Structures are given as C-alpha cells and as structure tokens.
Amino acid sequence: MEVFLVSLLNGLVYGMLLFMLASGLTLILSMMGVLNFAHASAYMLGAYFAFTISQYIGFWPALVLAPLLCGTIGAAIEMYGLRRVHRNGHIAELLFTFGLALIIEKVVQMTWGLIPVPYRIPAGLDFPLFTVYGTQFPAYRAFMLLISALMFGAIWLGLTRTRIGLVIQAALHHPEMVGALGHNVPRVFTTVFAAGTALAGLAGVIGGNYHVTEPAMAFTMGPIVFVVVVFGGLGSLTGCFIASLLMGLIQTFAVVLDYSVADLLKWFGFTVTSATPFHEVLTVPLPRIGALLPYVLLVLILVFRPRGLMGTRDT
C-alpha cells in the first residue's frame, strides 16, 4: 500500500510532465504533420532560459517569460524556416527540425557550458508538503501537478472557447480542411507551432530544476515524447493526456513490480514459452526493462491499432 500510493503520486508527476511536453507536439504533429525533432530542444531552452532569468529577477517571472521566449522563437522558426521547407515535403521538415536540434544543442553548450547549470527549485517551494509513510512529498511536485493541471485546463478552454481554438480543433481532425475553411492557414500554423513550443518551454521551466538542466537533457527526453504522442493518437489531446499518464504510471510501477513481460502478456492472453521468439527478452524482470516498455507498447499499438489510443485517424 505504501509503495503503491507513493508510486501513484510519482507516476502522476512524471506523467503530467510528459503531458506538458507531449501536448505541444501532438498539436504540431497532428496539424502540420511535422515530426518535430526540435521539440525536446525547446524543453531544454525553456529550462536554460528559466535558469538565466531566475538568476536576475527570480523564478516566478521566469515561469512566464521563459515559455513566452520559447514561443517567440517557435513562431520565428515557423515563419522563416518551416514555412519555406513545408513545400518540400515532410521528410524535409523533419530534417529541418533535426538540424535545428543539433544547432540548439551546440548553441546551448557554447552559451551555458558543457556541465549542468545550478538551476534550483525556488526557496518558496523547497519544503516537504506532506509525508506519506515516511517518504516526503516535496511541495515542488505538487506545484508541478498544479501547473500541468492548469495548463491542461487552459488548453482545453482555449480549444473550445476561442475562435482560433475551434479552427485548430477542426484542423486536428481534418488537417486538409483548414485551407478550405477560408482561414489564414499560415497564421494558424504559426500559432500552433509557437504555442506548442511555448508549452515545451513551460515543461522545461518546471522540469529543469526538478531534473537536471544540462545540454544532454533534450537528447534523453526526445524519443519518449514521440512515443507518448503516437501512442495517444494523432489529433487527440485527450488521448495524449491519457497516454502521458499511462506512460508515467507504467514506468513508475514497472520499477516496483518484479514481474517479467511474459507475465504481462499472459494478462492479455499471450503465453510466452521457451519456443516464443525473443523469450529471453520477454522473461527479463520488469524493473530491468521498465524504461523500454514504452517502446514495446509503441510497436504493439502501431501494429495492431495504428491510430493510437484515441486518435482520429491512422498515424
């Protein structure tokens, strides 16, 4: 029970952090079809900006300014880069963002150095909120939950209550229709890309001091975000939300559950015997491969249900 409760909380926190990152990418990927490899770079930039800003004027302004800065950069990238590349096809766009990720990493290294920067949790939030069975639950994690919940609410309202939100929502389901609706497509795209980047930046601001702010943080966070987005399904923020929490919880519980994938598959009706291909892999205890589970799930869901959890169309 003790382990369960604490793991649940941990899983939620991690899942919500993933969601903050993935929600932006879902918007971008679903609407523009861009596999944005620079998304995790925006996460990193958010953390570094917040670090620098918080050194001068404090954490709270940074919480607002850093995402705005990231959003501005995102808008600039879309207007002066991606838009040009768009007509050259999706692979070109993907490579564009890939090149961007390389450049951002190097620029970050040159600006802030190669070693981690001391981006710390603000003093006002650096206390244990409550204690569960002897494990402290830091207030900052509660704060992360709060911010991400607020953000989820804000996106939801933005999508359902504003004009551009409704356009974006329509476009999420039928991207080919945006133009037909007579809207200013480039402006919608810029808005979406900027918003997505800003969301990643926000995730960086509150994730950077929870984790460690270093030049490799984008590199390590990149693939998992794709997994969440594709798993949740294109065009569905709700799917993305569920997938994020699911991935957070799966990875958290995988650590505390000493079972093998074979046992998990049995649950779904597959029996793994020594004759099964890769049985050596499948019978490894879960904690050892917990972090790989998302990739297994990714492959499985794409093979059997290519539209993802709640996607509106095939990936």
Place this chain on the structure above:
Amino acid sequence: MSADATQRAPQGRTLSAAPGSAGLARRAWPWLVAIVAALLLPWLFFDWSTHRHSGFALTMLSEIGLMAIFALSFNMQMGQAGLLSFGHAILFGLGGYCAAHTMNAVKAGAMWLPVELVPLVGGLGGLLFGVLFGYVATKQRATAFAMITMGLGELVAACALMFMGFFGGEGGISTDRVIGISLFGVSYSSSWQVYCLVVAWTAIAVLLMRLQTQTPLGRMANATRDNFERAQFVGYDPRMVRFCQFALSGFFAGIGGGLYAIVYEIVTFDTVAAAKSATALLAAYIGGAGGFFGPFLGTIVVVLLQSGVSLLSNAWLLYVGVLFIVMVMYAPGGLVGIIAQHAPIARAGRLRELIVPYVRILLPGAFSVFGFVLLVELASFTTIGAAQGKAFKIGPQAVDPATAFPWLLGAAALIGGGLWLRLEARGFRARWDALMADAKAKGVML
C-alpha cells in the same frame, strides 16, 4: 513534392531494348572509371618517404565505401519505397555482429569460409533480421512505419547493451580478419588489402542495388511510394512490396555491416544505435534521395564532415546542423538535385556561360561562410576551447579572441558577404532564368 527533374532522373531513362554489347560497354565505363579512381585515390596520400599508405586515409575511404552501401540500402526504403526508417542501423549492425561471429568461428576452426565472403554472411544476417523486423514494421507505412522502426531501433540498441551472449555487451564482439582463408591468397593484414576488398564489395553491392531498381519489385516499390492505393489495383499487395523491399535492403545493409566488421575488427552496440540510423538519413538526404547515386555523394560529404571536420573543430555538429537546414531550405533535391538542375543548360550547350556568374556568387559566398565559421569558432573557443591552452589562429596569425577585432571581422565578413551575395544572387538568377528559358526553347528540358 518539388517538381524538379532530379526526382525523376533515374526513372526517366529506361532502356526498353535488351542491352546489346555496345550498350553494355557504354554503360559499364562509368563504373570502371569509378572503381579505378577509387583504387588510385589512396596513392594521393601515400607516404613515399616511408613507403607506407596512410592508414587514416584508407580507413576513411573504407568507411565511405561501407557507409555508402548502408546509405544506399537505406535509400532502397526511403527513396525507392517511400519508407522513412529511424532504425535502419539495426540491420546494418546485426549484419555486422553476424559477420563478426562468423569470422570468430572460422578463426576457431569451427567452419570454413574465405574472408572475401564474410560480407555475404553479414548480408544474410541482415536479410534474416530484415525479414523478422520487416514483418512487423511493414504492416504500416508513412509515419506509423517511421515510429515502429524508431521503437524497434531503441529496443535493439538497448538489448545490445543488456544481452551479453550475442552482442558482447558494451565491449562488443571483437574479431580478427586475418583468418588465413582467402580466395586469392591475401592475408588482409594491411589496410590496403582491406580497402581493395571494400572497393570490390561496394562495387558489387552498388551494382546489385542499381539493378534492383530495374526489376519488377524495384519498380513496384517506386509505384507503391508514389501511390500505394493504385498499386493494389494492379494486383500488388503494397505490404508485400514493402516487406520484400525492406528485407532486401536489410541484405545490403548487412553487407555494409559485414564490411564494417572486417575493417574495424570489432562490432559494438554503436552500430545499431540511433545515431548510425541518423547518419544514413542525413547522407541520403544531403546527397539527394530522389536519384540513385545521391546517397553515395551524401555519404562522402557526411563521412568527411564526421571524421574530417570534427578533427578541426569541436563545433562540427553545429556546421552539420546548419548544412542540413540550408539544404532542406534551398536544395531539397540534394546534391544530385543541384547537379541535375544544370542538365537542361548543359544539353543546350551553354553551361560554360555559368562559370562567371558562379565565380561572382561564390566569392561573396565564401566571404560569408568565412565570417560565419570565424564567429562560431570564436564563440566556441571562448566558452569551450580557450582553456585547452591553445592560441586562436586565423591562418598563421594568432588572434586574441578577447579583443573586438576578430569578432568585428567575422561579423563584417558574414553580413557584408551576405549582402553582397544577395546582390550578386539577383544577377545570377537572371542569367540562370535566361539560360533555362533558352533550354526550354530548344526543347531540351527533359
């Protein structure tokens, strides 16, 4: 899709008649020239004072050869079949592991196989895993395919570290290419002998891949790339086409991996890692995925960047990033695309008239590149390189990066060069348009 002719160039000239001996000779000579050139190239780096080949140059050229096979096999999926894979390196690496294990078995006397055929074992290994992973991955196409291959890539890379038996863990599988069995009585103890083997296999693999594009499967792969639905209604199962193409490309990737095992005599988890897959993607795109030989050109550029420029500057990744962005923005057809754009003008016989305009834009271009490189190196030097105890030099002249002069020089070269380039580009564009219009008028566009 951009409408430049490059994308179609390879399909544009199909010979409908059976190749006569004259036609064969005509088509064989570029291959022979290329092979001879490849064999002559290392002598440029030969050290006549010690009578030794440059091991560095040979290894680099071998790397180009085997990576070219890898990039071309990647392009069998991306360029030919429209399948963007993020995990192609697993086929390359697993082929390499198979080859390494085989060489060890031969060395231990457990089996008989000449060194020359070891890449073939790598190829069969690649084929086997291509069949295995292809079965899963080719159930889907487009983004779903890309994501499945990404997932498979991550999984295999992680397994390569975890499972000692086949992968040898972090240390990888090391091997010895001097196994004493050779078809031609060669020991392969010197890099030069290995390089010759690499050239031979590269020629064979490239030729086979080239021929594969002209087979029913290769053609239908193009067809499913263009319009997978239509392919169904001419009787083809697009999934099966994808699957066969995937498995075959695994075969060739495996040959590359087998050569890797021979050249480096060790295969580690890095060969299956995402970075290797990315290299193939970059090579294919830089060179031009639309043409068959694009990835070959791209490989040369990428290997030189990775192994050459990285020796000169630790900001090389930044240059790579900038190169890609510039390429995707201004030359989506890759290097082959740029070259092919000149074809109509060349056919109109007026290519010579472009020399002066080119010089006029290359000059300011070089200026702005110089400014950009200078600024990046300065920034990199002040934040990272300074403490390595070296002086910052522009040519032979040492410069103090703490002063404003080099920065101003860099900025001036970049901005000035950029503005000048803009000016010259207008003239160039006018000249270009005029020549293209002429080509059009002469009816030599296609």
Place this chain on the structure above:
Amino acid sequence: MAMRILARAAGVALLACVALAGPATAQGTIKIAYTDPLSGPFAQVGDANLKQMQYILDYINSKGGALGKKFELVPFDNKSQPSDALIALKSATDQNIPFIMQCSGSNIAAALIEAVDKHNSRNPESRIIYVNCGAVATELTNEKCSFWHFRFDAHVAMKAEVMARALPKEVTKVYLLNQDYLFGQSVQRDVKAFLAKLRPDVQVVGDELIPLGKIKDFAPYITKIKASGAQVLITGNWGPDMNLLIKAGIDSGIDLRYYTLYAHIAGGAVAIGPGGDGKVRSVMSFNENVAPEIGNKEAEEWTKAFRDKYPFDFYAAGFRTIFEYLQEATNKAGSADPLKIALALEGLKHKDFLGYETVMRKDDHQLISEYFVGTFKKGVKYDSEKTGLGWATEATILAKDLEQPTSCKMTRPAK
C-alpha cells in the same frame, strides 16, 4: 539560391581536404594522441579531461619534458564511437605518434586494445602504446590484457574493494543500483564479492539494474529503496543516471547515504547541490582537498594554480601520475620507440606528486596507486563547482591494500 549551398559545400570540402592531409603539428615534440568524445552529449567528459591534461603537460614540459623534447597533446574527437576512435588510431600511427590515450568508455577501450595489438603485430614499423586513463572494466587488465595497454586508473574490482573497505562499521544494509551494461554489471558483481569477503555483516537488501540513460524519473526507485530499509546506496552510475538518482533521493528526504564512483566528475557537484551535504561519497583518485589535508604545500599550490586559471575543478590531477610515468619511461628508454618505452614502463615505480608510492605492475600493466573516498560536504577548504560544498577525504586506501591478483596471461613481443 541553391548556389549558396554550393558555396558552403565548397568550404566544407576545403576543410575536409585539410583534414585528410592530417593535422599539422610542430616538429621535435613527443606527441600523445588523445581520443574521447569532444562533441555531442558526452562532450563534457572529454573536454574537461583535455583541459586538465593540457595544464599538467605544460607543467611536465616546464620540468624538461622527455629526451629534451616537449610532450604535445593531439586531440581526436571520437564521438563515443569505437569506429571513430579507430580512425583516430590510424591517424596517430600514420604520424608515428608513440602514444594514444583514451579515458572514457570501456567499449572504446576494448576496441582500442584489440586494434593496437593487431596494428603493432602487423606494422612493427609504426607501433603505438595505448595509455588507458579511465576505462575501468576489470577484464581489460585481466582476460583481455595486452602488452601494449597500460591502465592508469583503478579498475572496477579495485574501486569496489575501496568502497567495501571504506564502508563505515555501523552500515549493515546496502542497496545496489547500476546501469545495465558491462560496466554497471561488473560494479554490481564486484561490490557484492568484496562485501561478502570484507564485510560479511553487511546485507544486500536490494540489487537493481537500470537501462543506460533511459530513466527520466528516479522517484520510483527511491520509493523502492526506502521500502527496503537500506542505509547506503551503492551505485556505479554516471552522467544523468547518477545526477537524477541522487537528486531524486535528496528531494524525497529519505535518510540514505550514497556511495558512488563518479559523483566527483565534472557536473556532479552542481547536480547534487547543497541538499547533498554529508550524504554523498565518491571513490576517487584525487580531490583538491587531499593536499591541504595531508599538508603537502607544493601539491596544494600546484592544484590551486589550476583553480585560479580555469573556471572548474581539478579533479583529474591524478593524470599527472600518468605523464610522469611516460616522462620517466621515455627518458629511461632513451628513445621514443614505443617498444622500448613499453618495456621501461613495466614494473616502473614512482612516488606520485602527493607523496604516495605507486607501481605499474608488470604482470598486467595495471597501475597500483592509492585511492580515496571523499565526502561531499560544507566547510571544506576548496569547494566544488562554486556550490560551497566540496570533497573531504573520508578514507585513504593505500596501494599495498589494493594489490589484487590478476588472471592476465600476457604475450610479449620478441625483443
């Protein structure tokens, strides 16, 4: 517009031609090729090493170098790829460089040992010595040992022994968490072996392997460790896997001490932060507070000079021992011939700059030197990465206590 790319491509090609021609270097020096990641996500390791080596070499050269020549470091970026390290090796042998040095990654080390072995037997005219400054897989000087390979860092088993010896008496429950690859697995194996041998009273309450570099949130592991009742967490993790693990543990406020192998490496102090006061230990060959603690003024001055010059810690001052060995062996050999130097290195004894006795063991070419366990805490003379906290020596294990048997069967070249 396409022309702009052509221009850039031309520039790149130009650079590449220069690169192919090989880096031009000054004549009359003894060159040492150094290859480690200098770009990409692991660049910080190679970069920090390079700077410290350069500082040490400047000092060694000021003391006369060897054979009247200066040592010169030639860096090659291997991007953590064995293939690139091997290309660097080719480049080094082309230039007849007598030493190749590499510190980071046992996969690359394994590749280099094999490649150097083969190269030296196939090309006796351009032999090279592989100086291992930090690839610590135990088998590199055991099953995989080679005449041409000299290791100047303690291997995993030695470090595990240091850890077991330094574990305080009151600790009875430990938890092991390591990365799931060759290195982490051998830390796991060796620590358990030495605990069983030296501290039978200690109980291993948990034993975990995690995928390398894949975990972003270590809170669940902390929960599990907490539930196990462990007093000490022993980990060989490095990089983000270590930083995030310790950070998660400190954040959750559980009462746990962390015994690490790499917390003192660049970036560790910042990542751990002030919350880690008195909680983190690291097994190390050197820290900046050793000299003042043992009262070695000269060593302290020399260390401090680095601090004054560079904006980061001097954690690899132990490299000085390496270069002093190379200096001494080269002088003893009387030439820059790698075979002669290698023979001179064998069994060479040397008092390191802190004043401890060290030896390059002839049987397996493993340096046997003293080792320290440091505690990360407030109130030390020299703090780490401007955090206000630094490493204080908690235990010093002398070389004679680290003489582990070796299974190495070395084949020596005919003279």
Place this chain on the structure above:
Amino acid sequence: MSNAISLRGVTKSFGRTEIIRGVDLDIPHGQRHAMIGPNGAGKTTLFNLISGRFSLTSGTIELNGRSIDGLAPHEINRLGLSRSFQITSIFPRLTVFENIRCGLLWARGYRYSFWHLLGGQRALNEEADRLIERLNLEDRRNVPAGLLSYAEQRALEVGITVAGGAEIILLDEPTAGMSHSETEYAVALIRAVTEGKTLLIVEHDMSVVFGLADVITVLVYGEVIASDVPARIRGDKAVQEAYLGTEAA
C-alpha cells in the same frame, strides 16, 4: 457462372449514415454496363465495395460466382477485376511507359521478382509500347506521368486499368473534365480496349453513357431505381423525375 458481377442485398453504412441500401445487381459477361445517378447517390461507394476498397456492411458480392467477402483489393484484382479512379490515380514520378508496365507486371506473372531485369523483358516492353500507342501517348512515353496534361493523365489512367487484360473493368467517370473532342476520343478508346470484356462504368456525360452502354443502372440515394437497356431508361418516368429531368436540362 453466367454473371461476371453479382450483388445481393449490398448495404454500406458509415457510422449511422447508410450510403448503399440493399442493392441487387447482375452484370453478365461481356456486358457494357453504365451506372448513373445524382451526386451522392453512392456510385463511387459501390465501386469501392466491388473492388474491395471498402468492406461490406451486409450482403454479398460475387465475381464470376466467387464471393469477394474479406478479400483485399489486390486479391480481387487478381481475380480479374481492374478499376480506375474518379480522381486521377497514377504513379506521378514514374514515366508513362513505366506506369503502363506497372499495370502489366502482375498479370504477366512477374510477381515480386527481383531477379528479372525489366530492360530485358522484350515481350513485356513491346506490349506496353503497343498499349501506349493505342492510348496515343507515344510522344509522352518517357515523360513522368505527373507532368502530363489532365486529359493525358485520364487516358493513362484508363491505360493502367486495362493493361493487365482484366476480364472485368470498372471505370469511374473516365471522361470527367475532358473537352468534347477529348471525350470523343476517350470513348472510342474505351470501346476499343474493353472489346469483349465486362465493363462497369460510372459516368455523368449522358452522351457517353447512351453511346457506350448495353444496360444502364440508375442509382439514387443508395438504391437501384431502374436497370434496363438505354432506350427504356430514357423513357422511364421515375428516372426522369429523380435524375435525368434535372440533369438533362
């Protein structure tokens, strides 16, 4: 075995919307059968059902007496059915010649071969060239299909469809968007290449329909309201009301 295509109680729903509501239809071998009806009547959907692009909601479809339930489009094609598309569907980056040859490959038994070099397959290439000549595209033989004019692309589309020599041909508005003379040429072409085959054609151009078809079926709102020879369809009250009356005006 007398019917090439036979539909029984075919229905198709998307969500709650029923597009095809119980269609029964028999097309005997060798018949030229046209299907007409107002926009949204479900003609293309019916095509997609017969060619296997969509799966049935209920009912059965038989080709030559064999149920196609659960078969994939390429399997149906191999049973001898070939179709064209309303929105031009060709292989844009392949040349005209290669487009046609792709239409031939499976039918000539090349399957997934990667050991035949196409350049050496003289009979195959000559057959493709003969068809190109019939399509009047020999000038454009080596031009990428994506660069052809609209009418040329439509002709190519028909060419790909008939290339393999399928016994049953489904053409979905082959002359849509063509000029009068182009249409005339297209009709002659269709007539020639489908000689002796079973043809099911959807068309809006009534001159084409009445000039070409042996039997006409009128589909309105997913139901067959009439199916008869052209002369009688012309006189059919219900048809005029539902369709011809408005359309012909």
